[in-house]
Amino acid sequence: MIRFILSAVFLVAAVPAQAEIDIKEVTSPGGIKAWIVEEPSIPFVALELRFVGGGTLDAPGKRGVTNLMVGLLEEGTGDMDARDFAQATEELAAQYGYRPYDESIALSAKFLTENKDAALELFRKSVVEPRFDQESIDRVREQVLTGIRSDAKDPDRIASLTFDALAFGDHPYGSSMDGTEESVMGLTRDDIVAAHKGALALDRVYVSAVGDITAEELGPLLDDLLGDLPATGAAFAPPVSYQLEGGQTIVDFATPQSVAIFGHEGIERDDPDFFAAFVLNTIMGAGGFDSRLMEEVREKRGLTYGIGTYLIDMEQAQLYLGSVASANDRVMQAVDVVRAEWARMATDGPTEQELNAAQAYLTGAYPLRFDGNAAIANILVGMQMDDLGIDYIAGRNDKVNAVTLEDVRRVAARLMRPEDLHFVIVGQPEG
Missing domain, CATH: 3.30.830.10 (Metalloenzyme, LuxS/M16 peptidase-like)
Structure with a gap:
């Protein structure tokens, strides 16, 4: 009981x-x-x-x-x-x-x-x-x-x-x-x-x-x-350089559906442009069915059930990654669409409608994260690790809403580098 x-x-x-x-x-x-x-x-x-x-x-x-x-x-x-x-x-x-x-x-x-x-x-x-x-x-x-x-x-x-x-x-x-x-x-x-x-x-x-x-x-x-734990621990990992250039790597694997991971270097969490990049990523691939890649790759062309992108900030490196899965005879079409949309976003940026939708999504979803003591405790630890400050929660949505269309377009040109995109495709892609 x-x-x-x-x-x-x-x-x-x-x-x-x-x-x-x-x-x-x-x-x-x-x-x-x-x-x-x-x-x-x-x-x-x-x-x-x-x-x-x-x-x-x-x-x-x-x-x-x-x-x-x-x-x-x-x-x-x-x-x-x-x-x-x-x-x-x-x-x-x-x-x-x-x-x-x-x-x-x-x-x-x-x-x-x-x-x-x-x-x-x-x-x-x-x-x-x-x-x-x-x-x-x-x-x-x-x-x-x-x-x-x-x-x-x-x-x-x-x-x-x-x-x-x-x-x-x-x-x-x-x-x-x-x-x-x-x-x-x-x-x-x-x-x-x-x-x-x-x-x-x-x-x-x-x-x-x-x-x-x-x-x-x-x-x-x-x-x-x-109190009984050691005062100091092992040395942290040494610095590392990102080594991938643009292109693609195929890993032959017997499966009817290929899986692709794609990306390049990202942006640091404490970068002044981070919130603009955060909103940009929501527009590009992290906003669910409202994201551009979901619209172009799934809704318009039916090449996948799902596609997404995500910003990763590690201690020694930052990545901007995405993933998609598609049938072997269609996965290269999906790759081509991703490349094209990456380039289009870098050149033209998002529309004002896309920006408004992303901001509404991010600010509306944020309160839902605080759904229990354990969830809040986890958020508080993450805030400390990212050095966000004790007042971050109160001002977070204001930072999202403060991002302008000019900010996002400027950061898109800076962050999104289609020539550096590398795709790792696991499966037996045709073409």
Whole structure:
């Protein structure tokens, strides 16, 4: 019954969408900084931790070790094995999340106020004192290997990994954080322990909390939760240069439908033109059925069920990418249309109607992101990582609406470089 009750709490524990979200900054006695939104109306708390570095911290020859390490955090701690840990989590009606990414590790905890102390202590043990016993290592390793083998048969993953490898070579950006079968098979418990110490450190953590907790409570709580982690972690990945030129790469793969990843270098998040680029991308390919590429490639020509574009801002590189899938006998038509529309946007920019539609879409959809304590906690961590400022939410839609048609056309000419577009096509495209 308690699990059902908690599930209901997760659904309703939300700060009203786009209400005045009162964000406070807290610094613990030990120096850990965090953002908090106090919402005492429901006895529930969402805590989000983000450690910068992620899979890019893998030591040479140990590709996949960070991913494997994070997968083992919920596999037991102290005298509790994986089954004991799962049972304790269930009894506390808590939910924990352990998610590795290319450049970060996301750890989260959601719990009822009445179980706060016990839920946080169990979470602390999993983060700070994981067991890493050999039985769990072998089991989770096999799960990772299964995923790697599955990716080798997935055209979407093949396209993405091929693009990354061509763009970034031997840099961690150029390979999957899952590692290869060979690298994962070679990982030892000592490698995993070293990855834990290198990745989960106080010099790279961002924290947010939303719910039935006060700023006064949060500071000491964070010291108890994270104070035993190392003060500093492993060195971050070195700088990298984008290596792809315009053109196309075909990866032969027996499938009736080809998948294409395309793109070139993008724009930094702190660039003064970022919001104009953000609106531009919505017009071009991120605005769903109202985007230009969806109109030209799907609606007018019926070449695909879906096409989209996205801006990617990484620590060492920025990308402007897109993806499309089409039948082998039509995919090159889709590629030609994308090239033509990329060039047309670079030369002419969008129309005023397209700009107005994109701004209405972006400002109208924004409040829908604030649909629960956990979602808000996740947004707050992202804001800190991007150095957006504590007042960003209140002014974000104003920044979108401030973008003019002249701004978007100017940025389109700067950002969109059709001659630099590179397409990686996985399948058996005709023509």
